[in-house]
Amino acid sequence: MRTPEEHAVAATIIRLMRGVVYRETDEEAWTTLERRGAAVRDHFTTIGVNVIVSDTEGYAYLATREEPEDEQPLPRLVRRRSLTYNVSLLLVLLRKRMVEFEATGAEGKLVLTREQMVEMLQLFLADSTNEAKVVDQVDTTIRRAAELDFLRQLRGQPDHWEVRRILKAYVDAQTLADFAGKLAEYATAAGGGNGEGGGASAGSASDDEGHHGG
Numbered sequence: 001m002r003t004p005e006e007h008a009v010a011a012t013i014i015r016l017m018r019g020v021v022y023r024e025t026d027e028e029a030w031t032t033l034e035r036r037g038a039a040v041r042d043h044f045t046t047i048g049v050n051v052i053v054s055d056t057e058g059y060a061y062l063a064t065r066e067e068p069e070d071e072q073p074l075p076r077l078v079r080r081r082s083l084t085y086n087v088s089l090l091l092v093l094l095r096k097r098m099v100e101f102e103a104t105g106a107e108g109k110l111v112l113t114r115e116q117m118v119e120m121l122q123l124f125l126a127d128s129t130n131e132a133k134v135v136d137q138v139d140t141t142i143r144r145a146a147e148l149d150f151l152r153q154l155r156g157q158p159d160h161w162e163v164r165r166i167l168k169a170y171v172d173a174q175t176l177a178d179f180a181g182k183l184a185e186y187a188t189a190a191g192g193g194n195g196e197g198g199g200a201s202a203g204s205a206s207d208d209e210g211h212h213g214g
Helices: 004-018 027-045 085-103 114-122 131-147 173-191
Strands: 049-054 059-064 080-082 111-113 151-154 157-163 206-208
Touching: 004 027, 004 059, 027 049, 027 059, 085 114, 085 131, 085 157, 111 114, 114 131, 114 157, 131 151
Parallel strands: none
Antiparallel strands: 049 059, 080 206, 111 157, 151 157
């Protein structure tokens, strides 16, 4: 029979495998990471996975460890998959908005409306003069970003979305530094396709599935 501590460690391991752990919403798992983090990390180390914990931002997630070239790689627990152009672009734009939000010294969470995200993306989407089509594309993109745990719909406010802090781990400072120089490239890509291609991405062509609950 498991002791209470063993049960807490096992539950936290399972919770991490399901997606991002947040200090404010996953209190039990977060407390276990603080008290028994070594045991949790030891479990994942044996299968080539790192537990990344940001005490500052209050989140923890899994990331595949880079294996030395002379070692036979293990199968990936944290799977990778391509992101569409629209989702990649939205993530970069959201990260930029988060930087601006924090620069003002504002406290609390960054919350954006659906209308604000339509405005953000409209400049870069093909057929942006067709408002109905743009709104449909943005709604699809928002749903996908939410599935990946980068956005969370506010309870009772279907048109309001919290931008989740895990985005900081995915879109890094270098990506933002390069963003201005890629604006023209993004706009060109949108104009030449249907907005669902995989040519442009937020710093990477794929997403580690362990960042979310997939």
